Amino acid sequence: MSAYTAKRLPRQTGAAGWNAILPPQAALPVLDHDLTADVTIIGGGFAGLSAARRLHQLDPSLKVAVLEAGQFAESSAGRNSGFMIDLPHDLSSDNYAGDALDADRAAIAFNRMAIDFAKGVAEDCALPQEMFDPAGKINAAATTAGDRHNRDFATHLERLGEPHQLLSRQEMQELTGSAHYTSGLYAPGTVMIQPAAYIRALSAHLAGQISVFETSPVTGFAKQGNGWLVSTPKGRVTTGTVILANNGHLESFGFYQRRLMHICLYASMTERLTEEQVRRLGGASRWSVTPADPMGTSVRRISGSCGDRILIRTCSSFHPGIETSPMRLRNAGWVHDRKFKERFPQLDGVRMEHRWAGMLCLSRNGSAAFGELDRGVYSACCQNGLGIARGTLQGIGVAELAVQGGSDIASRFLAQPMPPKLPPEPFASLGANTYLMWKEWRSGKE
Ligand SMILES: Cc1cc2nc3c(=O)[nH]c(=O)nc-3n(C[C@H](O)[C@H](O)[C@H](O)COP(=O)(O)OP(=O)(O)OC[C@H]3O[C@@H](n4cnc5c(N)ncnc54)[C@H](O)[C@@H]3O)c2cc1C
Numbered sequence: 001m002s003a004y005t006a007k008r009l010p011r012q013t014g015a016a017g018w019n020a021i022l023p024p025q026a027a028l029p030v031l032d033h034d035l036t037a038d039v040t041i042i043g044g045g046f047a048g049l050s051a052a053r054r055l056h057q058l059d060p061s062l063k064v065a066v067l068e069a070g071q072f073a074e075s076s077a078g079r080n081s082g083f084m085i086d087l088p089h090d091l092s093s094d095n096y097a098g099d100a101l102d103a104d105r106a107a108i109a110f111n112r113m114a115i116d117f118a119k120g121v122a123e124d125c126a127l128p129q130e131m132f133d134p135a136g137k138i139n140a141a142a143t144t145a146g147d148r149h150n151r152d153f154a155t156h157l158e159r160l161g162e163p164h165q166l167l168s169r170q171e172m173q174e175l176t177g178s179a180h181y182t183s184g185l186y187a188p189g190t191v192m193i194q195p196a197a198y199i200r201a202l203s204a205h206l207a208g209q210i211s212v213f214e215t216s217p218v219t220g221f222a223k224q225g226n227g228w229l230v231s232t233p234k235g236r237v238t239t240g241t242v243i244l245a246n247n248g249h250l251e252s253f254g255f256y257q258r259r260l261m262h263i264c265l266y267a268s269m270t271e272r273l274t275e276e277q278v279r280r281l282g283g284a285s286r287w288s289v290t291p292a293d294p295m296g297t298s299v300r301r302i303s304g305s306c307g308d309r310i311l312i313r314t315c316s317s318f319h320p321g322i323e324t325s326p327m328r329l330r331n332a333g334w335v336h337d338r339k340f341k342e343r344f345p346q347l348d349g350v351r352m353e354h355r356w357a358g359m360l361c362l363s364r365n366g367s368a369a370f371g372e373l374d375r376g377v378y379s380a381c382c383q384n385g386l387g388i389a390r391g392t393l394q395g396i397g398v399a400e401l402a403v404q405g406g407s408d409i410a411s412r413f414l415a416q417p418m419p420p421k422l423p424p425e426p427f428a429s430l431g432a433n434t435y436l437m438w439k440e441w442r443s444g445k446e
Contacts, residue, residue: 002374003222004253010069010217010246010359011323016078017269017354018196019071021306025200028072028207031216031235037065039402040230040239042218044068045077046387047380048245049202050117050395056209058403064210065237067230069217069246072203076247076387078196079358081267081298081313083137083290084118084388086111086189087162101159108162108189110412114392115191118198125201130286130304132198136188138289140172140181140299142445146292150185153292163188176301177283180343180445184289192288193388194306218246220253221377228376241402242377245395248322248361250381256369259419260382261362261432264324266315266332268340271353272307280346295439296446297339310344312336312352315440318432320425324357332357342445360385363419370394370413371401378402382419 039055041048044066055064069075088104122132141147150166157164167175167184175184206212213232221230221242230237244250248262273281285303297314315332317324333355341348361382363369368390369382380398383390393409400407406414422428 003220005220006218006249007252007254008249008322009219009252010075010249012070012074012079012356012358013324013326013329014356015354016074016196016356016358017267017311018082018194019073019078019200020354021269021309022196022200025204028203028212028214031067031213031232031237033235035065035211035235035237037063037211037237037239039064039241039243040228040237041066041243041245042230043244043246043249044072044203044212044214045075045199045245045247046391047247047383047395047398048243049199049206050392051243051245051380051399052206052210052212053121053202054396054399055403056206058399060209062403065239066203066206066210066212067216067218067232067237068214071214073196073199076358076360077199079267079356080195080388081300081311082193082195082388083288083298084115084191084193085137085386086115086389087157087187089386104160106412108160110393110409111389112189113409114389114396115189117396118191118193118392121198121202121205125205127197127201128304130302131194133192133286135190135192135286135288136186137190137192138167138175138184138186138287139292140289141183141292142180143182146296146446147183149292150183154185157187173283175284175287176289177281177346178343181289185292190288192300194302195388240376243398243402244373244377244379244381245398247381247383247387247391248359250369250379252322255373255379256382256419258422259363260369261364261422262319262322263360263362264317264319264328264357265313265360266329266336266357267311267313267355268333268336268352269311269354270309270340271351272309273347273350277347277350278308281344291443291446293443293446295443299343310340312340314339316436318429318436319359320429322359329355329357360387364422365417365419367416367419368394368413369419370398370416
């Protein structure tokens, strides 16, 4: 008899700042009884909630249950920087560009399908523009190497026929209020989301259509007749189909062993800036930059109901146990403070109010962990760092695979080769952490 038991459950380090700055919201129910569902989704991030929405679109009569281990928007789905990116975003490259134009064109077209799907979510949930903003983003450079990356990426976008605009040092300062940046490359297709607001809104919206449970970690699932019995601490679901949308924790159930890389990213967000600090800062009230060198620092300036604030996102580390430590978060916080001071000396004295860490899942070849793993058990995991767009896309694709037997989106992921195995421990951790430290050191002021 097939049975899969969770070796570990997600544990978060630091409270997700994006969630903390939203007003309190009534909790969704805990699964505290036994239930029957046609499809049970494990994980309520971008992939899990998008799968649920797509299943309901395809067949509103389907009984769908979503089981989220923690609170919605407290996991990586509410911990990211909110860039829903349409363009190539190869984190292992020097400047994000992929290798082949045709492959990049296809990737862009698929990412835009995910963005269109998310636009539907934003409309249904009446998300205001400050929470779902099709503003585009800027790759910001702070060194001559970064300027070169921007020019190289601009040439690549030219070849792809994608609109873009190079920004001068002065234009960057007018926009950001910071004299740190030497050039920028603006592209209009990225949507900037408030990730916790998006996840909260989508989970609450789905709760009116299907069964949605939070604080209900799946501890295991086992074959039962023609279907599966999914267990949580307080209740079980008898189901025909299981969808694993739990990203790196797919491995915790024994799948893709030693093929997934668990990388932790770290972020800090300031307290609300006062009116006087906003005046001192200057620049526009909302903007978002990713670093011209993929291993540099992302910065977001937000304004609106959650206050005028700045987000700093940098530092990464590799953790095969899918969990970092408070000490690592503290160390990353020091780096964030330094990066903040370098960029905004005029904001001396502004405090970081929220600091958090979050896991993401990569594979060595950039492939997803997608497809049917056992009869009636599917996975939509491993988003390779671009989880807002790709997680959404995998969620749509897995729903189409489970209900229709396939689709263009599903075929895209099914065609990807298996993620290769990682070296054994401790070599994988040593190698990956040394590589990340070297890449971060090399990115310098970026
Ligand atoms: C600091 C930071 C910044 C980032 N910035 C960006 C960005 O700007 N743009 C971008 O595209 N990506 C970004 N990412 C990556 C992005 O957040 C992830 O790729 C994305 O969240 C993956 O979506 P997902 O739905 O596949 O997985 P997740 O969002 O991780 O969701 C999986 C869910 O499964 C749940 N789960 C796990 N195990 C179980 C279980 N046993 N039972 C029930 N539930 C379970 C988890 O609690 C979690 O909620 C960032 C990540 C971090 C940490």
